[in-house]
Amino acid sequence: MDWDDLRVFLAVARSESLSGAGKVLRLDPATVGRRVARLEEALTARLFAKSPQGYALTEQGQRMLAHAERAEQAMLEALEEVQGASGLTGQIRIGAPDGCANYLLPQVVTRICEENPGLEVQIVALPRVFNLSKREADMAIGVSRPEAGRLTVQKLTDYKLHLAASRAYLERAGAPQSLEDLKAHRIVGYIPDMIFDKELDYLTEIGAGAAPLASNSVSVQLNWLRTGGGIGIVHDFAIPSAPELVKILPEVVSLTRAFWLIRHADDRRVERMNRFADALASGIRRELIRLEGMT
Secondary structure, eight states: OOHHHHHHHHHHHHHSSHHHHHHHHTOOHHHHHHHHHHHHHHHTSOOEEEETTEEEEOHHHHHHHHHHHHHHHHHHHHHHHHHTTSOOOEEEEEEEOHHHHHHTHHHHHHHHHHHOTTEEEEEEEOSSOOOTTTTSOSEEEESSOOOSSSEEEEEEEEEEEEEEEEHHHHHHHOOOSSGGGGGGSOEEEOOGGGOOSGGGOHHHHHTOOOOSEEOSOHHHHHHHHHTTOOEEEEEGGGGGGOTTEEEESTTTOOEEEEEEEEEEGGGGGOHHHHHHHHHHHHHHHHHHHHHHHTO
16 A cells, blocks of 8 residues: 555545546546545455445544554654745645635735745635645635534634725715614624534624524625615724724624634644744734734
């Protein structure tokens, strides 16, 4: 058995399909299937059970997974030793909620990449929790601390949110003077059954009721507010990118949330990932202070 066989095994185990593994490995699904069959034959063990839902690990496959991940980790550590600490290189994928991904990460990652020209960074902006066990991302930023899994979690920073609306909307509809006045206004917010983390249920917390204009995307909500759609909760760090918006009732409604950096536990041994995580954490803190100071 060689490392290439283990790479194929890991890709299928994480994506649970030949096509998904093929995209990661840049191989056609038929080739991936042949490689899996060859590995199973060499080990005289059935590693996957095929079903309409995809490829699931068998009990033997689960045992194999732990060894394959240790081999992967050893390869990463070996690369670190050979490449040294002159600069960060290779590809790193970050998963993040779209508010952070749109209004914080681009400028932070740009600065890191300017200092490390050999580095490639992918930002996956999705309104959901990322599965690091399946390597959907190398690390993820979350809005709450996970309670389960082989993960390491680091608090990055607190951030503020306030009610906001466009000047054009307030001129047309009038500015609310109390939370009770919000009932007379059109509210912009999340689709209730698509709130993936309780920390994002802002409207319930302030008693604002349902949002007639709703989206699972922070960017869509912000653009609705910019175009005069109504009143909604906005990250303070996003307001500088939307000069049309002004805060409403800041003394009455001021929410505080936190960003957490979440990593697979084994990655703590990889110096490259540690150095990137440190640069990302300090960069996010600095950028947040700068943007919130502008509001």
